[in-house]
Each structure stands twice: as C-alpha cells, then as structure tokens.
Amino acid sequence: MATVNFSVPDSLKLAFNATFKDQNKSAIIxxxxxxxxxxxxxxxxxxxxxxxxxxxxxxxPCLSAEELRTAREDGRP
Structure with a gap:
C-alpha cells in the first residue's frame, strides 16, 4: 500500500479530525x-x-422548415 503526503490548511485538518474522531482516517481519505x-x-x-x-x-443532413413540417404531418394519423 502506498503512502500519500499532502498539505492542507490547519482549519481543514482540525475540522476533519473533529468530524471523523475515532474513525480510520486513512480509510476515509x-x-x-x-x-x-x-x-x-x-x-x-x-x-x-x-x-x-x-x-x-x-x-x-439539414432539413428545411417545409421538409420538417411535411415529415410531422405525414407522421400524424
């Protein structure tokens, strides 16, 4: 298993530690x-x-307005 080191703001670290107290922080990360x-x-x-x-x-292919109207009308009962 690899180890990852990175820096975070102190406030983020404190909030993380408080939120996930008594939990496996490595698993959470x-x-x-x-x-x-x-x-x-x-x-x-x-x-x-x-x-x-x-x-x-x-x-x-591009269809003209007339071609679209015809196609719509042909599809109606």
Whole structure:
C-alpha cells in the first residue's frame, strides 16, 4: 500500500479530525479519493458523449422548415 503526503490548511485538518474522531482516517481519505476519481471520470465520459452527439448533429443532413413540417404531418394519423 502506498503512502500519500499532502498539505492542507490547519482549519481543514482540525475540522476533519473533529468530524471523523475515532474513525480510520486513512480509510476515509481513500474513500474520498475514490469518489473524486469516479466523479471526474463520470464528468469526462459525459463530456465525451456530448462531443459525440454534437459531431453527429454537425454531420446530419439539414432539413428545411417545409421538409420538417411535411415529415410531422405525414407522421400524424
């Protein structure tokens, strides 16, 4: 298992220690790091999906207002 060292403001350290008193702080930090990784990866996948959708829209044929109106009317009973 790896060790990670980083600096945080004293107020954050005090609040963390008070909030998670009598708990395994290493496990809590590891869980928070995992959540941050998953959140960032989810955001990246979301951005990539939007990019793919926008690219498909750019490549889609453009229809005139008349063509859209005809298509709507043809689809109605």
């Amino acid at each position: 590891a869980e928070l790091m995992q959540e941050a990784i998953e959140r960032t990866q989810r955001r990246q996948r979301h951005a990539e999906a939007i990019d793919r959708i926008l690219e498909r829209r750019r490549q889609a």
